[in-house]
Amino acid sequence: MAQQPIELILLKQWATHIAIPVWIVDVSGNLVFYNEPAEGILGRRFDEAGEINADELADLFVTTGLDDEPVASKELPVVIALTEHHPAHKELRIHTLDTGDVRQIQVTAIPVEGQGGRHLGAFAVFWESQKP
Numbered sequence: 001m002a003q004q005p006i007e008l009i010l011l012k013q014w015a016t017h018i019a020i021p022v023w024i025v026d027v028s029g030n031l032v033f034y035n036e037p038a039e040g041i042l043g044r045r046f047d048e049a050g051e052i053n054a055d056e057l058a059d060l061f062v063t064t065g066l067d068d069e070p071v072a073s074k075e076l077p078v079v080i081a082l083t084e085h086h087p088a089h090k091e092l093r094i095h096t097l098d099t100g101d102v103r104q105i106q107v108t109a110i111p112v113e114g115q116g117g118r119h120l121g122a123f124a125v126f127w128e129s130q131k132p
Contacts, residue, residue, distance in 0.1 A: 004026060004032060005114060005118070005120050007112060007114045007120050008024065008026060008032065008112065008120055008121055011024055011112060011123060012024060012032070012033045015033065015034075015035040015123070016035055016036070018035070018037075019037055020037060020125050020127070021034070021035065021037040021038035021040075021041055021125065021126050021127060022034060022035045022037075022038060022123055022124070022125055023038055023078065023123065023124045023126065024112075024121065024122075024123045025054070025078055025082060025121050025122050025123070026120070026121040027082075027119055027120055027121050028054055029054030029057070029079070029082055030051060030052065030053055030054050031049075031051060031052040031054075031057055032051050032121070033046060033051075034046050034049075038126070041094075041096070041103055041105065041126065041127075041128060042061070042094070042096060042097055043096030043097040043098035043099060043101070044097040044098060049097075058073055060097070061094060061095075061097075062094065062095040063076065063092050063093070063094050064092065064093045064094075065092065065093070066091060066092075066093065066104070068093065071090075071092060075090070076090070076092075076107075076109075077089055077090050077107045077108060077109035077124060078107070078109040078122050078123075078124045080109065081109035081110055081111045081122035081123075081124070082109075082111065082121065082122040085111045085113070085119060086111065087108065087109065087110045087111070088108070088109050089106070089107065089108045089109075090106075090107055091104065091105070091106050091107075091129060092104070092105055092107060093105070103128055104128065104129050104130050105126045105127060105128055105129060106126060106127055106129045107124050107125075107126040108124065108125050108126070109122050109123065109124040110122060110123055110124075
């Protein structure tokens, strides 16, 4: 993937030093980073997964609502933050990549805006809310 704007590079650096799970996407919706606390919830180390193209994310990460019905991509908080340029929050269920276990998480996503109104991507913080 292409060289990233300095703001995303700094955001990745910040995310490596906090204990809250963080997921970062670029302006095209490609997953460019998630931190170590996120690895425990997602079920795969970022070093193993690497950057993931936006088209592959929905197939890789199975996401449902609390009713276990699939959630449309456009309804995911990170997609809302990316496309509508405002924060979004939702409670979801995801299937871990390692064991397929279901985890119930709260997700809050925020758009990343650079100087001069440049839209650079979005990031999401999430945490396990309870066992399904």
